[in-house]
Amino acid sequence: MTRHAKLYQYQLPMDSGVILRAQRLAMREGWVVELRDGGRVGYGEIAPLPEFSTESLSQAGEQAQTLLTQWQAGGSLDLSDTYPSVAFGLSMALLELAGELPAQGNYQVAPLCSGDPDELVEHLSQLPGEPVAKMKVGMYEAVRDGMIANMFIEAVPGIRLRLDANRQWTPLKARQFAKYVSPQHRAGIAFLEEPCRTPAESLAFAEETGIAIAWDETVRDPGFTVKAEPGVAAIVIKPTLVGSVQRCLDLVADAREAGLIPVISSSLESSLGLGQLARLAAWQTPEVVPGLDTMQLFQAQLETPWPDCALPITPLSSLEVVWQQD
Numbered sequence: 001m002t003r004h005a006k007l008y009q010y011q012l013p014m015d016s017g018v019i020l021r022a023q024r025l026a027m028r029e030g031w032v033v034e035l036r037d038g039g040r041v042g043y044g045e046i047a048p049l050p051e052f053s054t055e056s057l058s059q060a061g062e063q064a065q066t067l068l069t070q071w072q073a074g075g076s077l078d079l080s081d082t083y084p085s086v087a088f089g090l091s092m093a094l095l096e097l098a099g100e101l102p103a104q105g106n107y108q109v110a111p112l113c114s115g116d117p118d119e120l121v122e123h124l125s126q127l128p129g130e131p132v133a134k135m136k137v138g139m140y141e142a143v144r145d146g147m148i149a150n151m152f153i154e155a156v157p158g159i160r161l162r163l164d165a166n167r168q169w170t171p172l173k174a175r176q177f178a179k180y181v182s183p184q185h186r187a188g189i190a191f192l193e194e195p196c197r198t199p200a201e202s203l204a205f206a207e208e209t210g211i212a213i214a215w216d217e218t219v220r221d222p223g224f225t226v227k228a229e230p231g232v233a234a235i236v237i238k239p240t241l242v243g244s245v246q247r248c249l250d251l252v253a254d255a256r257e258a259g260l261i262p263v264i265s266s267s268l269e270s271s272l273g274l275g276q277l278a279r280l281a282a283w284q285t286p287e288v289v290p291g292l293d294t295m296q297l298f299q300a301q302l303e304t305p306w307p308d309c310a311l312p313i314t315p316l317s318s319l320e321v322v323w324q325q326d
């Protein structure tokens, strides 16, 4: 028997201000799988995101153990009926094991603007290439969001601003936002993710305002299929929430076919999973800036260093192995 699998458990402290929907996330928790076959090794991260994933950490861990038992016994893995986080982590480990995930990553992220607009303007002016930034909206006054977005577009020539409202706005609030972005600045918004509570309201907003939108939550709605729709510019693909690598590649291909931008994005994976997403993005969507600016939300990295990140690194060898079989 040359196959050998291990499952590690990790816990990483987060920055004090990380809020997911209704919950503060003090600690990011997940599993790392290690697959060995002959002299080769592949890793994958299984980390359901609280408030976003439907499966819990322990459900994902139990399912992973069942599948790892099958794999180690020589079986192939059927990931069609597994939790998205498990399908993603296991398929990533298999891909790495097969040597099919290129080493080169796209670490050029869309910087997330949290608070200080002046800081972001300064930061963007130092980055190479077309300036891309991302700003969360929908958390405070829609009018304020509109004014800040307008200010960015005015201050940074050529900016491709990505906004994310996470379905927070009523049609009225979305309209208030748009009112403060002058019509000549609206093209500076590359896309606004999920402005309204329903896809239909978001489509109506795009049509009414000329502001392009993107699907994120909608991609995970049951029965979602990628299609070209007026006003829709992009789909956001968060592999931990979506499923296997193959499912992600299908979404990328469908997006291209429909003329939409496929944006590979993070679900707050550790630096190990995030690094693999950067590699997936460089390989599959080389022309798109991925949405991976989430290392700054952590207080530690896991095994794989993220470029230019000064946070301390927890090695896998220091983690508890929670499952392995002889």
Ligand SMILES: O=C(O)CCC(=O)C1=CC=C[C@@H](O)[C@@H]1C(=O)O
Residues within 6 Å of the ligand: 019, 020, 021, 052, 110, 112, 134, 164, 166, 216, 265, 266, 267, 268, 290, 291, 292, 293, 294
């Ligand atoms: O999309 C990005 O650029 C980074 C990822 C990101 O913003 C998010 C990831 C996961 C959960 C959310 O809190 C958040 C989002 O609102 O999309």
Ligand SMILES: [Mg+2]
Residues within 6 Å of the ligand: 164, 165, 166, 193, 216
């Ligand atoms: Mg979002």
